[in-house]
Amino acid sequence: MAIARIRRPFLLAVTFGLALLIIPASPGIARVATENAANDSSNTLKQLGLSLMLLLFGTLLQMAATNIMLAWINSRTFQRWSKTRSVRSTIAMMLSLFVLFVTAVLQVLLWALLYDLGGALDSFSEALYFSLVTFTSLGYGDVTVGVDWRLVAGCQALSGLLLVGCSTALLVVVLQRIWLARHQNYPN
Template structure:
């Protein structure tokens, strides 16, 4: 059973990585598309706010999709019978909050630990992307955006 559990966990993590990669690529494309326009017409703080909201929304959407996918996996495996419990467990696990009020069976409990490890890494990825995008937006906006006095 251990090897099946590890195989399922590996596949789930691979899908989670692909989801976050897709969110990152959409963000990169969107920022590259709109940043020149925004920096030309808006002051730097407004550009930064717009980029921050866009980046956060897209990257957080990636995490929401991951939560739903893990929850669906738990339902398919028979660990939970209702969506609300599966979503709750997945959310507290991927965020590493881990209340412990709901647990997986012994057959699949390693999945929870692997989801948490995946969550740590993918939330770190999101943080790094947010910082990189905001730094780029701030630099571009500082050099080309009109001042607040304009």
């Protein structure tokens, strides 16, 4: 029974993935759709695949940053620094922020490379700006991508939203560890 519970979601995911690949290429749909629409749907599927790969890579990058942060807050150096009411606890917090900031910048750069190499925008600087605005969910609207790239931009906004949530949770853990270490040393 437990094996059936595991297989069902896996089989549904595989079936849905195969349907996304097979249906646009089937002869019946190809006759009904125009050639432009068929090209648009295959282009959309390619971009969705690229977006999902970048989401996966971004998640792995965030997991690596999370592991670095957890190793850091469990280290003796962090414990020693956070027990003192000095500049060291501020440095510990700044190092934590730096790791999370670098993680965010790397993800923004990866998405900008996708936009630039895919030809969605005219220059890398424009792609970097659009990527940063989309990743942070600001969405100014002064630089936009074409209809073909809207799904990719939505996936990037989702990725940014998830990164900000995970980063906030990690910073709360760091602050909590510093606060607990300080109050264990200095009771009221």
